[in-house]
Amino acid sequence: MKNTIKVERARKNWTQEDLAREIGISRQSVNSIETGKFVPSTVLALKMAKVFGVDVELIFQLEDQD
Amino acid sequence: MKNTIKVERARKNWTQEDLAREIGISRQSVNSIETGKFVPSTVLALKMAKVFGVDVELIFQLEDQD
DNA sequence: TCATAATGACAATTATTCTTTACATTAAGT
DNA sequence: ACTTAATGTAAAGAATAATTGTCATTATGA
Numbered sequence: 001m002k003n004t005i006k007v008e009r010a011r012k013n014w015t016q017e018d019l020a021r022e023i024g025i026s027r028q029s030v031n032s033i034e035t036g037k038f039v040p041s042t043v044l045a046l047k048m049a050k051v052f053g054v055d056v057e058l059i060f061q062l063e064d065q066d
Numbered sequence: 067m068k069n070t071i072k073v074e075r076a077r078k079n080w081t082q083e084d085l086a087r088e089i090g091i092s093r094q095s096v097n098s099i100e101t102g103k104f105v106p107s108t109v110l111a112l113k114m115a116k117v118f119g120v121d122v123e124l125i126f127q128l129e130d131q132d
Numbered sequence: 133t134c135a136t137a138a139t140g141a142c143a144a145t146t147a148t149t150c151t152t153t154a155c156a157t158t159a160a161g162t
Numbered sequence: 163a164c165t166t167a168a169t170g171t172a173a174a175g176a177a178t179a180a181t182t183g184t185c186a187t188t189a190t191g192a
Contacts, residue, residue, distance in 0.1 A: 001109050015168060029150055031170065038149055041179085043067050045108040046128050056122040062112050081138060095180055097140065104179055107149085 003060050005034040008052040023047040069126050071100040074118040089113040 009019055016030045023044060033040045040048075049056045075085055082096040089110060099106045106114075115122045 001112070017168080026151055027169085028152080028171090032150080035170075037171095039107045039109050041105045041149070042108055042111040042122070042126050043105050043128065043132050044150095045111065046067070046123070046126060047132075049123070050128070056108070057112070057115070060108050060112060062109065062116070066109050066113075083138080092181055093139090094141090094182080098180080101140075103141090107179075110180095 001039055001060055001062055001066050002036065003034065005030075005048065005059060008048075008054065008059060012052070019048070019051070022051045067105055067126055067128055067132050068102065069100065071096075071114065071125060074114075074120065074125060078118070085114070085117070088117045 005019070009016070012018075014022075016034065017027045020027045020030045024047070025044065032038050033044070045056045045060055048059055052059065071085070075082070078084075080088075082100065083093045086093045086096045090113070091110065098104050099110070111122045111126055114125055118125065
């Protein structure tokens, strides 16, 4: 799975710490999700979509091997 | 988090086993997700949205305590 | 009414997420 | 050039996801 979290953060001029605080997880977790180290829960995906004002499908896309 | 998986399955006249096969997980996992026993990964949410032909936000909704 | 299908639930196990703490590296601003 | 902010990485631990196997209960179709 790939994602565009960094792009959405740039649109809002937010740091990883800003996003972490907005959705209630640690800065390290945001980093691990953003860099593809782990696949977040759907709750986290929905929260990100909500604070960015977009659909989950815009931020996260399935890849062939998922 | 709540979901409308049962409604979408009914639209397609699918059993839990049918959905499980479509997205590549066990029937027991579909049951646990559908009954709210656990929160699926975003990969699973995207796959469900895809096979149902709807957005993730239609199937899964955040609740106040999420 | 009955047989079968579908669903709900549970236990044990493994894999993964997410946290916390900490440190290194890179980027940014002056 | 230097200081600080932001990001990347890692280890250890707790909690949860997802699997497999199984059984009970309910729903469905004939």
